[in-house]
Amino acid sequence: MDAIVNLYRRDRDERPAPQDAAGRPSREDAEAAVRTLIRWAGDDPEREGLLDTPKRVVKAYEELFSGYRASEAEVLAKVFEEVEGYGDIVLVRDIPFHSHCEHHMVPFVGKAHIAYYPSRGVVGLSKLARVVDVFAKRLQTQETMTAQIANAIDDFLKPRGVAILVEAEHMCMSMRGVQKGGVSTLTTQFTGVFREDPTEQVRFMTLVRGLR
Incomplete structure (x- = not known):
């Protein structure tokens, strides 16, 4: 049963999610990509310590790469x-x-x-x-x-x-x-x-x- 649940989760994680109007991947897409990288690194994204890691990484990326949503024109206006x-x-x-x-x-x-x-x-x-x-x-x-x-x-x-x-x-x-x-x-x-x-x-x- 656990194997079926994990297979369902993996299939759900890897399905393409809708993009926004600018072509930016959805948050679900981004979290699925983090889970893929965790598996590629050799760990299990379903273990307790990593369950919320994809959400945390995506939230961190929003801050670390916030410059894409900022405008130098507004800053220096x-x-x-x-x-x-x-x-x-x-x-x-x-x-x-x-x-x-x-x-x-x-x-x-x-x-x-x-x-x-x-x-x-x-x-x-x-x-x-x-x-x-x-x-x-x-x-x-x-x-x-x-x-x-x-x-x-x-x-x-x-x-x-x-x-x-x-x-x-x-x-x-x-x-x-x-x-x-x-x-x-x-x-x-x-x-x-x-x-x-x-x-x-x-x-x-x-x-x-x-x-x-």
């Missing part, structure tokens, strides 16, 4: 123009983030440092942290994420220049493959005055590193 003519550098450093490598779907974790020279105004400081999350909470490469953050700020704030430094440790390098933990990867992106004037890049790096 509000600009404050009454800043008494301030036009010098604005720097927010040590913004923590976690993302997932698009090649292996394992985390990479680090910090982003963002600077810009305002032209028509400034954005709330928390918005720079939020725009990092918009792109970090997607399947990513660090290089692409760095460029996306810089381009979004450049497009929506129209500053005189943007500088981004991202540093991260990739679990796909420390947990698998060469298994070298503690290795940092640094990526940068410069636009406007930061790209045109190397002394501005030096100033940015000095502010990021020199005041610690």
Whole structure:
């Protein structure tokens, strides 16, 4: 009898479920996929400790990949123009983030440092942290994420220049493959005055590193 019940459950789990209007698989599809991966890994998704794991994983994925449902345009929409003519550098450093490598779907974790020279105004400081999350909470490469953050700020704030430094440790390098933990990867992106004037890049790096 147990064998028949388990066969029914497996058949139910593997039947295709309806997709939403955007073609996104249903929650039932996602949970069935987790059960399949558990079986592939060599465990039994029907044992007590794993019964609710598919639901937990799908719920976690909703949070970990919430960047697909976020908009950088909405995050950067509000600009404050009454800043008494301030036009010098604005720097927010040590913004923590976690993302997932698009090649292996394992985390990479680090910090982003963002600077810009305002032209028509400034954005709330928390918005720079939020725009990092918009792109970090997607399947990513660090290089692409760095460029996306810089381009979004450049497009929506129209500053005189943007500088981004991202540093991260990739679990796909420390947990698998060469298994070298503690290795940092640094990526940068410069636009406007930061790209045109190397002394501005030096100033940015000095502010990021020199005041610690």
